Amino acid sequence: MIKTAEKEALAVAPISAHWRSLAEERCKTLGERLTAARLGAYAELLAGKRALSAYDLIDKLEKRQDRKIAPLTVYRHLDFLTRVGLVHRIESTQSYLPCDHPQHPHESQYLLCTECGSVEEVHSKKLESTLDRIVDAHNFSPARAIIEVTGVCQDCQ
Amino acid sequence: MIKTAEKEALAVAPISAHWRSLAEERCKTLGERLTAARLGAYAELLAGKRALSAYDLIDKLEKRQDRKIAPLTVYRHLDFLTRVGLVHRIESTQSYLPCDHPQHPHESQYLLCTECGSVEEVHSKKLESTLDRIVDAHNFSPARAIIEVTGVCQDCQ
DNA sequence: AAGATAAACGTTACACAGTAACAATATGGA
DNA sequence: TCCATATTGTTACTGTGTAACGTTTATCTT
Numbered sequence: 001m002i003k004t005a006e007k008e009a010l011a012v013a014p015i016s017a018h019w020r021s022l023a024e025e026r027c028k029t030l031g032e033r034l035t036a037a038r039l040g041a042y043a044e045l046l047a048g049k050r051a052l053s054a055y056d057l058i059d060k061l062e063k064r065q066d067r068k069i070a071p072l073t074v075y076r077h078l079d080f081l082t083r084v085g086l087v088h089r090i091e092s093t094q095s096y097l098p099c100d101h102p103q104h105p106h107e108s109q110y111l112l113c114t115e116c117g118s119v120e121e122v123h124s125k126k127l128e129s130t131l132d133r134i135v136d137a138h139n140f141s142p143a144r145a146i147i148e149v150t151g152v153c154q155d156c157q
Numbered sequence: 158m159i160k161t162a163e164k165e166a167l168a169v170a171p172i173s174a175h176w177r178s179l180a181e182e183r184c185k186t187l188g189e190r191l192t193a194a195r196l197g198a199y200a201e202l203l204a205g206k207r208a209l210s211a212y213d214l215i216d217k218l219e220k221r222q223d224r225k226i227a228p229l230t231v232y233r234h235l236d237f238l239t240r241v242g243l244v245h246r247i248e249s250t251q252s253y254l255p256c257d258h259p260q261h262p263h264e265s266q267y268l269l270c271t272e273c274g275s276v277e278e279v280h281s282k283k284l285e286s287t288l289d290r291i292v293d294a295h296n297f298s299p300a301r302a303i304i305e306v307t308g309v310c311q312d313c314q
Numbered sequence: 315a316a317g318a319t320a321a322a323c324g325t326t327a328c329a330c331a332g333t334a335a336c337a338a339t340a341t342g343g344a
Numbered sequence: 345t346c347c348a349t350a351t352t353g354t355t356a357c358t359g360t361g362t363a364a365c366g367t368t369t370a371t372c373t374t
Contacts, residue, residue: 072333075332149301251361
């Protein structure tokens with residue numbers, strides 16, 4: 001499946017079999033290609049443990065692969081990863097975070113700690129239904145809902 | 158109160174007495190200064206009727222005042238206007254919108270139409286309380302909640 | 315009213331975020 | 345294998361936002 005990796009042995013951040021197979025499966029069902037470069041970007045995001053900006057990701061990939069990488073390259077990978085649901089974009093910090101449960105695509109809500117930079121992904125059916133009712137009441141046809149709460153997390157208080 | 162305006166007759170977008178007095182009152186209670194430049198930026202946002210990007214605002218102000226304006230100047234005005242609650246920042250489009258009800262500061266939710274660019278500001282106590290409960294359940298201490306729904310508005314369907 | 319103090323403003327230069335256009339390469343299917 | 349398509353690379357660019365520093369303006373005190 002990943003020919004390029006075999007040929008060039010592109011340096012990739014450590015990635016557990018769990019996330020790797022999840023990513024492969026998700027791409028297979030969508031008929032999308034999980035190339036070495038895309039997997040590399042995904043692995044780097046997973047290794048980061050926090051949300052990374054696009055340029056943070058570029059830095060990490062450049063060090064890992066010891067070569068220059070153009071912004072556009074990384075943005076294309078990020079577009080892909082968000083399109084297939086493996087990665088979410090955090091709007092309020094313009095950064096990117098691997099999704100908790102890529103198995104079933106979903107809307108998410110985020111708790112963003114301004115102290116340690118950690119991001120907690122939460123899922124509330126109640127919140128979603130409440131938002132649905134509001135949207136309905138305004139005859140608005142929703143495409144995407146962004147819910148992000150900034151503050152201080154449990155550990156930093 | 159606005160000395161500079163009297164001296165230089167800085168060109169300012171039309172602004173109704175209603176919004177003007179609201180802005181003056183709000184600044185007075187906060188002990189902040191509503192200068193001509195700040196009022197000018199606010200008036201321009203009000204005249205725009207849609208959310209404006211910082212650089213859109215720069216263009217409009219430059220045309221109105223027939224001179225160059227540095228980005229930093231406008232960003233400082235925007236910082237001020239958001240700080241006193243006269244203007245909100247829309248995170249998902251990186252743009253700025255005059256607030257509906259600056260009288261009583263509040264969290265807002267937004268419905269953003271991708272067709273016509275209109276922004277509807279809504280307020281739901283129910284949504285806020287639901288979000289509060291979620292945040293409490295995670296022992297998270299919230300500072301600001303961003304709720305933005307992108308989609309297609311009633312008129313554009 | 316004059317001077318001290320702090321806030322606001324202006325200027326230059328820069329860092330970060332994201333995209334357009336086009337060429338080169340790799341991939342999957344007939 | 346050859347072709348159509350998708351992906352990647354390169355260069356250059358626009359848009360968003362800030363740092364540092366000096367000047368002007370307003371407010372407060374005397």
